[in-house]
Amino acid sequence: MLLRFSLLTAVSACVLLAVVAPTRAQVLNQDHPGQYSQEDIAAGSRVYTAQCNQCHGRDGDQVSGIDLRRGLFRRSQSDEDLAQTITRGTPGGMPPFTLEAADLSGIIAFIRAGFDTSASVRVGDAARGRDVFEGKGECATCHRVAGRGPRAAPDLSDIGVARAAAVLERSVRDPSSALLPINRPVRIVTRDGRTIRGRRLNEDTHTVQLIDDRERLVSIVKKDVQSFDVATESLMPAYAATLTDGEIADVVAYLLTLREQ
């Protein structure tokens, strides 16, 4: 789950935002020329299966250091880079492929869609997306980017590497549908009456480690727990209702630029 919504941290973010300058924009020449249509993605899927699958694998992560589905590449940043790598190959590595223009753009669409043929990802303008992220969307009131912002919701500094466009879009539109189980909101009441709300970082049979809604790291021994509730619904609002399609596409574009390693 990407964009989670925690009211308490939102509050602290309000404070921080008032004094913190705009986030460092480390825009890595990302070039998402607008829309990847479902037809392109589906066509790309077929070409991928025929031409790329053997080396890169069904999930796109079979070559060391590369995870196509999650957008982790060795050299490429922009769509143009990807096209160049595919058509020219790499020294001592991948052979060059001669493809029809439609097949080439299909493969890129398929990769950018996170191998999700049901998706039709629209990637807008990153600069506008940042404005929405920090302004109307109020994303920055919960999420931290490049060392700025609250900590209770997941840090998004490298989300552009960790997630593909399609997954990002789904997370913005309908967070609960993309909520990673580890990020599900938990509420723990201890036997001595303390209530801890937060997000899990680590868990085992006897203990659980979380970051609570006051940004504190807390470790709980389960034998001291009276109740332990895990919600499947995200605390983040579903932006399908409050942002336009264009604004969502812009936010996705911005998130894709967040690639701090």
Added chain:
Amino acid sequence: MTRMKGFSRFSSAQVLRFWFTGCTRAPEHRSNQRTLFLTLLACVVLSLAAGAQVTSDRLLRAAEEPHNWITYSGGYASQRHSLLTQITPGNVKNLELKWILPNQVFGAWQSTPLVVDGMMYLTQRPNDVLAVDAKTGRVFWQYRYVVSPDARVCCGANNRGVAILGDTLYMGTLDAHLVAIDRTTGRSLWDVPVGDPKLGYSITMSPLIVKDKVLVGSGGGEYGVRGFIAAFDARTGKEVWRFHTIPGPGEKGHETWSGDSWKTGGGSVWVTPSYDPALNLTYWGVGNPGPDFNARQRAGDNLYTDSVVALDPDTGTLKWHFQFSPNDPYDYDSVQIGVLADITWRGTPTKTILWANRNGFFYVLDRTNGRFLSGSAFVKVNWASGLDEKGRPIPTPQPPGQPTWPGVQGGTNWYSPSFSPRTGLLYVSAWEGYASVYRGEASEYVPGRNFLGGSATPFTGVTGAPGVRVGRATPINSWTDAAGNGAVIAIDPQTGQKKWTFKQYDVTDSGILTTATDLLFSGGREGYFYALDARTGVELWKASLGGQIANGPMTYAVDGKQYVSVISGNSLVTFALRD
């Protein structure tokens, strides 16, 4: 304990209401949510204000919070002496294992953990940082630094720990970067290059925080580097000052280097210094000259190699220096930790720095000005017949092919010593009866390559017999104590004599911890972890942990319970008294 599968039967608003049951009114609309933000604003601000940041003031008074361990050596004086008293000579036999944290990477694990209010921060190879619940050993987050393939390290991918200031952790890296990490999220805040890894520069020491600066030194003494110590703004990572351990042209001390030898003169710095806030001086041990074994290639005293340099932490200005081993051909780095002790010296209260050196001599210096007060050998020494009245060694170089005591790993090395103000004794991990046969030869400097100028072979007395190595590679000890043995020794600074010796069969790379109940904790390569009586050296308790102990044991307390942590092999092991 119950666990609900989810809240699917609730609406979003109900979920929010559930989450904030303390609120009188649940938000139904976004505008109401904003109202809620404001309502909650005050409590968040309050919680931030109550946050236990590690201020520079707290670092100054680390001894006043013995339940924490907030600097590498447990305080600026580097005494590794804890005021915790729950574990005593009487009950130490009741220590039991509480938890183990395994490192996923092989090799000597030299990190000393920090503990701040129940949270432990430690590094593991190559440059990972872990945030660990100090009570259970369970991990909150893991920061992974990807080390550049350009990194060159002579002696393993070592890192000795992080430093903390405010809510930020600081770590030096094998490719000579300094990284600031948010201690809640484990994310990096900034990352600045400090030296060129292609030339052999690296950082393995835990940084020292002084006021608003992060101080580090550079490793690389086997690569012909020109060593340095540098200070960085803790907030921004901007470099504030840099002190070269090898003086350049025009600087005092430059004349102690022949020709251009200063350019590749070594003088690495890889162990955390001590700091005296009243004198505002930091005390840095400086490493060997380069090339290591061929002193003819660098005629002169080779300042400030094998020295302690006292630097003003605000400016990097050199206030005084004392050189232990001039023109050293034996690799006698002075990277030991100088322990600050205020003692009565010949009837006068004196601010001293106590230094058991790799060259086999134990020194007492006046830390206000570097004046030599006394010095004597604590292991067998034959490279010098003694020290003159200013502390300068009287060299007695051995004929070619003959053994020199102590050997290349020294009478001691980087292993953290401990000083107990209660016993007045300095405790040192020593290598006794250990020698090397040195061979110096002309060596050409090639950037980024080893620049050793010869070799040093462990002396065994029998041709072909295995000698003591840098580390332990197998569980079988084939070199026997004929090649030397390890010991914990208790030195009385007043006399320079050993009060007692706790002899081990194999050598030891372990640091030492003492406590206010006169306990001493240490270990060695054999994997035993000992509790000794700090007054007598008598063994009170031991645990056979298996892996070599190559860090400094430390102690802390959480929720009223005292813990002792030590690293054995690839495992961080934590003990406390039986519940």
